[in-house]
Amino acid sequence: MYSDEVALGPVILEMLFELFSDPNFKVRQTVINAAGEIGKTYFEEVRTIFDEGLKDPHHSPRNAVIGSVKKMGEVNPGPVLTWAKQYLHHEDKEIRREICHGIELRGRKHPEDILPLLQELQHDPTARVRNTLVHVIGQIAYKKGCLIKVLAHLKNWQNPALVEAALAEIIDVHDRYRNFAALTQVEAIKLIDDYYVDQKRKC
Known part of the structure; x- marks a missing residue:
C-alpha cells in the first residue's frame, strides 16, 4: 500500500509510529517488519524505527531489526549500510552484534x-x-565467487587470531553447507592454501 497509494504514505507512517509505542512486544516486532518492507525502497522514511528498535528491551523486536536490515540491505544497500556504519562502535555490545549480523545478506552476493x-x-x-x-x-x-574476495580482504586485517578463526569457519562451513556451497570443502581448502602461499611469495 505504501508504494502503490502515495496519498496514504503519511497515514501509514503515522500509524506505524503510533503502534511502535505499544507495550506488546509482538506489535512492536510487527511494526519493524512492516517498516522493513517500506525500507527496501524508502529507508529514510522509516530509519527512526530502526534506531529505536535496536534498543528495544525485548529480544524479538531486536531480532526483527536484524531480519529487516538483512532484506533492506540486500536491495537498498546505500542508505542502509551508511546507517549501519554509525553503530559499528556503539557502546552497547548487543547493538554492535545486531548490526554485524544484519548486514550479512548483502555480503552473500556483494x-x-x-x-x-x-x-x-x-x-x-x-x-x-x-x-x-x-x-x-x-x-x-x-x-559463488565470494571466497576469493573474502580472502583478498582478510589479508589486510590486523588481527591474526580473528583471521585464523574466520578461515577455520570458512573451511567448516564448506562442509556443513556442502549441498549449497559453490565449492567443495577440499576446493575451498586448496584455494585458501594457494592464495596464502602466492601472497607470501609476493611479499
Missing part, C-alpha cells in the same frame, strides 16, 4: 560492500561480537 564494515569489528572487545563476525564471514564466503 561481499565487497560489507567487508570494510566487518573489518572495523575485528578488534571488538566482546567475544560474542567477534563470534558473530566470524559467523558472518563464513556465511558470505561459501557463496
